[in-house]
Amino acid sequence: MSPGETLDPLPDTLILQPPVFHPLVPYVTTIFGGLRAGKMVTLQGVVPLGARRFQVDFQCGCSLHPRPDIAIHFNPRFHTTKPHVICNTLHGGQWQAEARWPRLALQRGASFLLLFLFGNEEMKVSVNGRHFLHYAYRLPLSRVDTLGIYGDILVTAVGFLNINPFVEGGSEYPVGHPFLLESPRLEVPCSRALPRGLWPGQVIIVRGLVLPEPKDFTLSLRDEAAHVPVMLRASFADRTLAWVSRWGQKKLILAPFVFYPQRFFEVLLLCQEGGLKLALNGQGLGATSLGQQALEQLRELRISGSVQLYCVHY
Known part of the structure; x- marks a missing residue:
């Protein structure tokens, strides 16, 4: 970007934020x-x-x-005779009626992974990959803009994600969508082997942060002969995103450009019969065609460019 140049406005649905690692509790952050x-x-x-x-x-x-x-108050309690979780809502300084869940799925001295999934009418919570509770909204979800974590807890990571757009309906916990976050230690360029190629239903997930002065970003899939049947390329010079074929032909993707300096991004590629479907920050952006035989012959995923990678999963 040149000095004084402003960013194009992005829809709120395309704005994600970087994960937070090892925050001190109490911890409060804007969503x-x-x-x-x-x-x-x-x-x-x-x-x-x-x-x-x-x-x-x-x-x-x-x-x-x-x-x-407080639209949603999630409160595990361990010191009582029967450990349990309380959910509640604070409105106008007054707590409403408590909702209580026994058989607490969290244990003292144990690590955990909590997932809060927000639907149209209620929030669902899973603990270590298993559904634990659901809580109906008592205040509009649109009013919530802050996350607060308090009390006796050691936090290793906090992540902000979108539902996998390729999951039909999008109301249940996304199938095959990994939630485990990794510390930002992945080197770029990054290469990952695909010993069995790609097959229908497989999802490739790449999360990262664009560097302050970016030049380029590419995600390529290569076969055993080092050919590149398909490549996803972001150009920071003209702010375009395109599929590039093995013959160098470029097909522009008509969508808001989300690869902005110092902004977080999430790329999802869903393998299906006949090609790959693309989503950026949870928004489906179409597909590129590729034969099933070509997909099965892919042997390497390679990512390069002006980004810091947090997670590469497939």
């Missing part, structure tokens, strides 16, 4: 673009051996006085 149906928040951590309770609050603001409304 970029707020909450909406189809968004997910993941929380990885450890429950200390002497833990009494902790809470994860999805708040309507972050003021101290007056206290903000």
Whole structure:
């Protein structure tokens, strides 16, 4: 970008934010673009051996006085005779009726992975990959713009993701969509072997952060002869995204350009019979054709360019 140049406005649905690693608790952060149906928040951590309770609050603001409304209060309690989870809503300084779930799926001294999945009418929570509870909204989800984590908890990572757009319906926990976050230590260029090629239903997921002064970004799939049957290329000079064939032919993808400096991105490629479907930041952007035999012969996934990679999964 040249000095003084401004970014094109992006729809809120295309705005994601980087994961946070090892935050100090209490921890409060803004949720970029707020909450909406189809968004997910993941929380990885450890429950200390002497833990009494902790809470994860999805708040309507972050003021101290007056206290903000809390649309969703998720509160595991370990110090009682029967450990349990309380969910509730704080509105106008008053707590509403508690909703209680026994048989707490979290344990003192154990690590955990919490997933909060936000639907149209309710939030679902899974613990270590298994559904645990659902909680109907009592305040509009659109009011939520802040995440607060408090109490006896050691947090290793917080992630903000979208539902896999390739899952039909999008109301259940996304199948085959990994939530485990990795520390940002992946080197670029990055190469991953595909010993069995690609097959229908397989999803490639790439998450990262664009560097401050980017030049290019490419995601290529190569066969045993080092040919590149398909490549996804982002050009920062003219802000275009395109498929590039093995013969160098370029097909532009007509969509908002999300590869902006110091912004987080998520690329999903779904393999299907006859080609690959593309999604950026949870938004489906069409497909490129490729024969099944060509897909099965792919042996390498390679990513290069001006990005910091957080996760490469397939």
